[in-house]
Amino acid sequence: DQQVKQNSPSLSVQEGRISILNCDYTNSMFDYFLWYKKYPAEGPTFLISISSIKDKNEDGRFTVFLNKSAKHLSLHIVPSQPGDSAVYFCAASAIQGAQKLVFGQGTRLTINP
Amino acid sequence: NAGVTQTPKFQVLKTGQSMTLQCAQDMNHEYMSWYRQDPGMGLRLIHYSVGAGITDQGEVPNGYNVSRSTTEDFPLRLLSAAPSQTSVYFCASKRSPDNEQFFGPGTRLTVL
Numbered sequence: 001d002q003q004v005k006q007n008s009p010s011l012s013v014q015e016g017r018i019s020i021l022n023c024d025y026t027n028s029m030f031d032y033f034l035w036y037k038k039y040p041a042e043g044p045t046f047l048i049s050i051s052s053i054k055d056k057n058e059d060g061r062f063t064v065f066l067n068k069s070a071k072h073l074s075l076h077i078v079p080s081q082p083g084d085s086a087v088y089f090c091a092a093s094a095i096q097g098a099q100k101l102v103f104g105q106g107t108r109l110t111i112n113p
Numbered sequence: 114n115a116g117v118t119q120t121p122k123f124q125v126l127k128t129g130q131s132m133t134l135q136c137a138q139d140m141n142h143e144y145m146s147w148y149r150q151d152p153g154m155g156l157r158l159i160h161y162s163v164g165a166g167i168t169d170q171g172e173v174p175n176g177y178n179v180s181r182s183t184t185e186d187f188p189l190r191l192l193s194a195a196p197s198q199t200s201v202y203f204c205a206s207k208r209s210p211d212n213e214q215f216f217g218p219g220t221r222l223t224v225l
Binding site: 004006009032034036041042043044045046049089091096097099100101102103104105106 | 117144146148153154155156157158161163171172203205207209210211212213214215216217218219
């Protein structure tokens, strides 16, 4: 039973345009959400997070939106750059600062020049 | 700081063999975890530790053993390797109040 789902295995976007990566979750106990980015042959690196008390969090080109009623979050990257090509994982936890994370399957983002 | 280091980078085992995946961190983080990454499954938590001497099971603990005798090291033992354990293994660490986990570069394990 996949509690965190990323239904798009891959996404291709033109350089300079907006990339939107989606994530859905089923467990209403999840209270904190994170996005990780992974390059080939490297470990994931933390990108941005959001608490359930917010509906939006921005960090430079990256914005995460949370819709609690729909159990849906999305990551927006504007403008997209070639270095953004990577696999993006959505993750959820029951509390902020929790060690136990539940990850989605990942979405491979390719930015085309 | 080296961050989180993992050895080996690659390993091939035969069914039934045992081995230990090493993980070390030099950031004095209390929390350490082991995940496995499989195609279409994302990362799944195997075991985790909140400090030296304290470990607990994650989502997929069967076939794996861990111990935490020091803050720095958190080895993962495969007791009797099976083809289903073919995967990429990631070790991670974090400070207890923080959200961000720092991941190592991974160990790619193939069990024949």
